[in-house]
Amino acid sequence: MDRQNHIAEAVREAIHANRPLQIKGGDSKAFYGYPAQGEPLDVSAHSGIVEYDPGELVITCRAGSLLSEIRSTLRENGQHLPFEPPAFGDEATIGGTVACGFSGPGRPWAGSLRDYLLGVKLVNGAGEIVQYGGQVMKNVAGYDVSRLMAGSMGTLGVLLETSFKVLPIPASERTLQFDYGQAEAIHRVNEWSGQPLPLSGAFWWRDKLQVRLSGTESETDRAAQRLGADRVLETTSTWEALREHKADFFTGANMLWRLSLPPATGPLDLAGDCLVDWGGAQRWYRTELQADEIRTRASPAGGHATLFRGPEGTERFHPLPTALKRMQAKIKQSMDPGAIFNPRRMSLDW
């Protein structure tokens, strides 16, 4: 259903009354970032696929469209969103998916959500409907406002439509398992990533490294032989469980930290259970350590640490250097001068 004029009107009223809004899609990722504040603006009814031509490799959807429906429409046409966004719930919408900017297990090799985002339509901080990017893969007219929206947590505008590049689902997939310790697993995967192999996933937990290969049948078979795994696994549900945080590692304890690091960084000296994903570039920690302890390990390695799930009272995101922090505030101000959208959802300063 097309509700864009209704949404734009609601935004204009909110601006006029100086009444901040919290933008709501499926509420599947409400746990992420700081708690939402402001009057709820439900955009989930603004849904539906606006345009999808498989031959163009592009899909355009209204922001309230369910991620699950988009996935199944693409699947019927042998295509997918190569960045494998986690849904974290059946109600997840594509708008919320863009706002959070998460990517799944294939990210280091296939690219991230923002890499596949081609265009957006949104309501800006003046209550106007504006459009950036488009439905074409190459577009350098003006600043890339579309990609700026990825991961901006609804603080810069209300997304109305998003266009993504999509790709064919690889014909074949293999999952291999290796008995490696953490250091060896990280080193091996990074060596393999520098070789022409059809890698599409690599995670390590409790002395087991699992590697996914995607491509043509002959190519995945050949790569599997070449890597010579300890075991070849039949199941592929592993990767979905990993993506959706339904794997065993993610159940249990209270605090879940996400560390984003240069992939070849060796094991960090941090107490707690650790799952290494993205071939080393994304590391999940179940730990009760203080934020400062974790961040002082991540920073010197060239990375950052986010409290992904956990109780309030801890700074969720890695603090920014002063100059960058100031620039981020200016960007927010330039898009949303009235500070209407998702106040203090992403930064406690705004």
Add this chain to the structure above:
Amino acid sequence: MRPFECDGLSVYRKLPLLVALPEDTGQVREILKTCRRLSVPVVTRGAGTGLSGGALPLEEGLLLVLTKLNRILYIDPLNRTARLQPGVRNLAISEAAAVHGLYYAPDPSSQIACSIGGNVAENSGGVHCLKYGLTVHNVLEVRLLTIEGEELVLGGGALDSPGFDLLALVNGSEGMLGVITEILVRLLPIPETAQVVLAGFASTGKAAAAVGAIIAAGIVPAGLEMMDRLSVEAVEAFISPGYPRDAEAVLLCELDGGEAEVAEQMTAVKSILSDHEATSINVSHSEAERLRLWAGRKNAFPAVGRIRPDYYCMDGTIPRRELPHVLAGIQAASERYGLPVANVFHAGDGNLHPLILYDANREGELQQAESLGAEILSMCIEAGGTVTGEHGVGMEKIDSMCEQFSPAELEQFHALKAAFDPDGLLNPGKAVPTLHRCAELGAMHVHGGKLPFPDLPRF
């Protein structure tokens, strides 16, 4: 200062007030601080190969040339990254990484000469974008000096960073937001093998249908290029790469990857080409043959340049399905203006490069060429595309921006620029037109596919 009066778009020329050639980041910072204090505008320039006049100097401004910042700081093979100064040549990155079996994927046609700083500023593409992305997909970190001389580190060695994705914003920002002093790019493993197939077709429509069918078959070629009859005739006359002279259109389709994968997909592609009535199919069986087949495409611009003294290269992108329709429109406009247009096309990602042939020595012909070019860009917007796929707006397409974007959208661009450069000292007058300029021009935003000048035939 003469060598600096223009970039790769030589129809615009201006001498700058002065040229600075800093040798390190500290000097860049001091230059920026001084310019800011004196309110002198700054235009940043790399190798000067840009095709949209983005590095056109300002008479009252300083031209900041970064070619002396040309060191590869390091290559990290395990993390697959290279840290570079902005003046490093694009091709030099792949040459230096080759010893590790790695390369830098974006390959603009000027890659022998163009610099990585300019690539980031323009978000440059190349012939392998469909599979490997643009510059924005291959850059992990940019160090940027603001006009205040303050350093911002955007991105990093990890795959993401906290806060807004300012790295995405800086890619393709055409020197409007800051001065790039260091770049970390990601490197990819060199594919095991690559093979190209050349096919001739009796019409561009048939060639376009074959492109759609290859993609619908689940194949993502490393490169997928189309040339029309005029371009083919020009390259055959120039270097004789063995293209079919009787074809109305030729397709070049390159597959890369593992030996088995490429062989499997090549079989599928050949059968699709036959099914779409290709009049000739020619597959490379050696690296020498592959390079020969590519030579025609890579020499298309200079070859076309031999037909008339001057050519004007356009850069619109359209949804692929619109190709036959837009080509027909270009043909009709070409006849109306009496100026030949040769078409070279990144068919995989919908990026058109119509080359308008003219003679600058003939009174009024440059203006005619520019006006024909603007019409072509209007057709691209109308087809749901954009006025620039990879060359940037610069000075050249600034008026077409009035047509592609609404006043509210343009105002948002200006607000973002002001966040970085409140006094508007960086590359002023480029990339994003003022609303005043658009109003004076009378160019209007295209609403709902309705063009201004509805009485003109558009096909």
